[in-house]
Amino acid sequence: MTPPEDSPATHTEVPSTSGKQPLDDTESVTATIINRILARENISSNDLVPLYEVIDPDALNTLFGPTRAGSHRPTTGAVTFQYQGYQVTVTSENDVELELLQDD
16 A cells, blocks of 8 residues: 555665675676665765775776676676675676675
8 A cells, every 4th residue: 555645655665785686787896886885775975985995996897897898708706895894796697796794
């Protein structure tokens, strides 16, 4: 049942805290990572530690982004690193997985 237009919704979708999702072909690998974390955490990009303090963004985009011709690179493998409380894994199968790290 949909609430009336003048009343607030009683149910809010909360993004999953983990899971593998395919890369978006319209943005870079690093933009995909940042945008997914921003959406999950509901924060501003000003609240993020710069990605370059954790991993080389250009190298990550080169490894897993498309070639200059636009085709997927014929590479295999994955890169995993920690960023903003998540374990981030980017794979050659064009997936990005964000797993929420548990506080010890």
